[in-house]
Amino acid sequence: MTIREVIEAKIAKARAWGIGAWVLMALSALFLRDSQAASLALLPTAVFFGSGIYALFLIRCPRCYERINQALRWRMLEACPNCGVQFNEKA
Numbered sequence: 773m774t775i776r777e778v779i780e781a782k783i784a785k786a787r788a789w790g791i792g793a794w795v796l797m798a799l800s801a802l803f804l805r806d807s808q809a810a811s812l813a814l815l816p817t818a819v820f821f822g823s824g825i826y827a828l829f830l831i832r833c834p835r836c837y838e839r840i841n842q843a844l845r846w847r848m849l850e851a852c853p854n855c856g857v858q859f860n861e862k863a
């Protein structure tokens with residue numbers, strides 16, 4: 773497994789958590805009419821935003837453990853901006 777595949781797997785996992793949380797948020801909006809019960813929707817909301825923040829800012833390079841912080845355009849990168857390891861190398 774290459775470093776690029778490791779990072780893509782982390783982004784895919786964050787995306788899956790975000791989509792799952794979004795579905796729970798939508799179901800909460802549809803079915804929770806009581807304002808107290810609506811507070812249950814806070815957890816999926818936190819997971820939704822947390823997964824986005826993780827994917828954008830907290831994914832680390834598997835070699836140097838520095839944050840890549842360029843998730844929006846990291847596919848254009850060929851190497852880690854910190855340590856310079858090529859993303860096509862084995863993790």
Ligand SMILES: [Zn+2]
Pocket residue numbers: 833834835836837838852853854855856857
């Ligand atoms: Zn690195």
